Amino acid sequence: SFTVYRGQGLSSADFSEMVKSQGGLLSFNTFLSTSKDRAVADRLAESNADNPDLVGIVFVIMVDPSKSTTPYAYIREISYFFDEDEVLFSMHAICRIRSITPTHSNNRLFEISLSVTDDSDKDLCILTERIKHDSFSFNNGWLRLGPILHEIGYSDYAIKIYEISLSHTIDEVTKAAIYKQIGLIQVDMGEYSKAMLFYEKSLAIFQNTFPLDINCLASCYNKIGDLYFRIGDFSKAISSCKKALALQQQSSTPDRFEENTSYYTMGYAYYRLRDYTKALFFFEQVLSIWQQLLPNNHPDLALSYNSVGNAYYSIHDYPKSLSFYEKALTIQRQSLPSNNPDIATSYNNMGNVYCRMGDYSKAHVFQQKALSIQLQCRPSDHPDLMSSYRNIGSIYIETGDYLKALAFFEKAHAICLHLLPANHPDLISEYELIGCIYYQINDYSKALSLYEKALTIQRQSLPENHPDIAASYKKIGCAYYMMGDYVKGFSSFEKGCKTESQ
Structure with missing residues (x-):
């Protein structure tokens, strides 16, 4: 193993984020130029520390060639800066941040200890698997372009690429995968009915594919479950995700991310149904898996x-x-x-x-x-x-x-x-609450106005005998009473009582 050094400046904001990431991973997204001579890095870091907008950094990078697969080269003989004793690493070198310590000579100069990761690094493996999971692995280059276009906001172009590919594809499994991708885009566009059609086409193909691809089939059920959740049909969302979960439990190589998707959607569906005990159970399952992954x-x-x-x-x-x-x-x-x-x-x-x-x-x-x-x-x-x-x-x-x-x-x-529209039911509680506050500060006329607005919407959206309408009549009665208009106050109370008795 050997150690190399790099001196540079970081903005205060970037340095603060790096401090928060201590113990985590750091990726250099360009070629990484380093030196075997610590003095070279020190000079570069100190020159940046003089800038009030920057923090001077000396990266101390430990490399174990027997473990690291990151390509590098000792280029002193061909480097333009012969005296820098340069070691150049390829793009996207990934290191773990071991420690961040201030130097004694300057409070704007820090030493950051890094070690180049190897392919067996647990966090790197998890990150790689997550990226693979989130990136649909089409073999065809055009189809790989679809998710990228969607990600950068060109969803219509992505759909066109998928539609053209469908017309040239005879493989049913590839068609099913394309249908699912189009469904995902339609969901993001808010076109839920169109998304459901594509998800169901994808599901039908995977159900009739032999040998059965359990993970793909489970993914379809999860997507349909998520869609039902979005449109507020929580019972169907739970039913669909239960099917996905049952399939995952049959698989010899279950997809833990898809398993977690099932638990997540079911947890929130039960939460929206106010079955908080069941929601807690599924949320704890999600947490348990994330703690492992x-x-x-x-x-x-x-x-x-x-x-x-x-x-x-x-x-x-x-x-x-x-x-x-x-x-x-x-x-x-x-x-x-x-x-x-x-x-x-x-x-x-x-x-x-x-x-x-x-x-x-x-x-x-x-x-x-x-x-x-x-x-x-x-x-x-x-x-x-x-x-x-x-x-x-x-x-x-x-x-x-x-x-x-x-x-x-x-x-x-x-x-x-x-x-919201002027007659939306969610405005009822707003009018009532603010009306109650005005009532508490003795501004009864404003309270009355707000209570009446709440009642107007209630009578448009609720049955005439609904208890909330009865309560509103009584609040209006109280406001009239406090304003000294006892006749209108009594009349409103009477309406409230009649509504309750219906």
């Missing part, structure tokens, strides 16, 4: 911790919920930029738990952190921003500060009005 700081692992935390939150086990949210946040702060929306989600989740536990000061701190990120990375009318405003407003309601609560709920309401 992914590095400890992988963002998908953080999402899984959040899912388990959500299930515990929904069954009111707040300490366990908080524990899983904290694990998710720890990973996200190591692996994601500080303004990533997923971090905002974790802050939001933790704020909700603290609110439920009655610790409103901590709840407020975390919800403010979530809001700060949302304001940086979301458009002003994004639903996540609306949720953040509501969550902070709810904390102020719990602490009795109705004026501050009103300010945040009105911001949320403005977004809601922008996103």
Whole structure:
């Protein structure tokens, strides 16, 4: 084995991300020029450390030729810089970040210890398998172009390539694979009915292919399950994913990623059906598999911790919920930029738990952190921003500060009005809540106006004898009563009572 050195500058932002990735993998996406002479690297790093926008870095790279398969060459004799004693590595050299330590001479100069990975590196193998799984392995070059075109936003061109290929393809398995790819694109385009047709064509071919390709068949069922979930048919989503899971369990070489897809979709389907105990079971299955397949700081692992935390939150086990949210946040702060929306989600989740536990000061701190990120990375009318405003407003309601609560709920309401039609049922709760706040601060006329708007939508979307309509009549009655209009107040109460008795 031997050691080489590289000196360079990194922006402060890139250096911060590298610190978070300590222990993980680092890929050099160009040819990597290094030197056997430490002094050469030191000079380059020190020259960059003088720039206030950069951090000086000395990479100390350990290479074991008996394990590493990364091509390299000692090029001193042919290098333009003869005195640099250069060793050149090929593109995409992958190293593990062993340690990051400051030098004693300069607080803007750091030494980063790396080791070139070998093909048996566990994390690298996992990453490679995931890339293979996410990249559809067509043999035909034109068909390989389809996923790339879709990824960069040229979905229509991708579909045209697939359609032309279908007209020239006689192999049924290849046709099934193309149908599935077209289905995936249609899903991303929101064309769910078209996507279902292509998924079903793909499924029909795989069902009649011998020998039976269990993994491909399971993948089709998972795709159909995901589609049913998207259109809100959660029972059918569960049924389809159960078929996929049963097939995976029969396979001698099960695809663990597809297995996890089944658990994931079933977990969220049960969650939407409010069967939180079953949702928790499937979320824990997802987490167990990700813990086996992914590095400890992988963002998908953080999402899984959040899912388990959500299930515990929904069954009111707040300490366990908080524990899983904290694990998710720890990973996200190591692996994601500080303004990533997923971090905002974790802050939001933790704020909700603290609110439920009655610790409103901590709840407020975390919800403010979530809001700060949302304001940086979301458009002003994004639903996540609306949720953040509501969550902070709810904390102020719990602490009795109705004026501050009103300010945040009105911001949320403005977004809601922008996103939804004027008579959308989701606006009912908005009008009722803001109306209640106005009632609490003794502005009864505004409360009355909002209660009446809620009632108008309710009468359009609910049966006349629905208990929510009865409740709205009574709220309107209370507002009239507090305004001194006892006749209208009594009339509204009477309507509420009649509605209840129907």
